Amino acid sequence: MENPLVKIAATVAFPSMTRPDQMSGKYSIQFANLSDAASEKLEELGMSVKYKDDAYNRGRFIETKSKFPIDNSKFKTVLDDSGLPIDPDSIGPGSKVEALLKTYEWSMGGKSGVGARVVKIVVKELAKAEALADDSDMEVL
Numbered sequence: 854m855e856n857p858l859v860k861i862a863a864t865v866a867f868p869s870m871t872r873p874d875q876m877s878g879k880y881s882i883q884f885a886n887l888s889d890a891a892s893e894k895l896e897e898l899g900m901s902v903k904y905k906d907d908a909y910n911r912g913r914f915i916e917t918k919s920k921f922p923i924d925n926s927k928f929k930t931v932l933d934d935s936g937l938p939i940d941p942d943s944i945g946p947g948s949k950v951e952a953l954l955k956t957y958e959w960s961m962g963g964k965s966g967v968g969a970r971v972v973k974i975v976v977k978e979l980a981k982a983e984a985l986a987d988d989s990d991m992e993v994l
Contacts, residue, residue: 855993857898858955858972861891865948865980866911870923870941880922882971884952885914898956899967909946917954917969931974939976947980 863884867874874881887895892902892913905911925931925938935940944950954969 856955857879858953859894859898859969859994860884860951861887861895861922862949862951862977863887863891863914864901864911865913865944865950866909866946867916868941868944868946868948873923874918877918879918879920880941881916881918883911883914883916884950885909885911887913887915899939899958900956900969901966902943915969917971919970923971923974929973930971933979936975942972942977943981944976945980948976949958949978949980951975951977 861884864886866883866885868882870880870882873879876978890907893914895902900915902913902915904913922941923930924941929937929938931941931944950969953973955972956967956969959966959968
């Protein structure tokens, strides 16, 4: 496989780009609300497109995972609409993005499939990440 690139428009769900996800221990991001064309192309490349009609309004989505953070420390990876780097932690669930992904084949423990790596994310509409509440003045129950 030649590791083709694919460009998708999506809504961000469950971003853990600079801190590992608690469940998987990896850096990850879900690209949700995929169009018919994006879903078909990703499936044609061998990826598994999931569907959830849930409170998060994900619809069809994929998840990318990595052992390495998705940030701008080595390459300009997360950009605004003008092409300027932005803090990946500022991207909250519900942000509208265009993502350039590079697919790859994997196999582990007798299973195999096709995954995707994030090459570039361009934020078209930013939904701010919610800050954790300051609980320092609350009584512990």
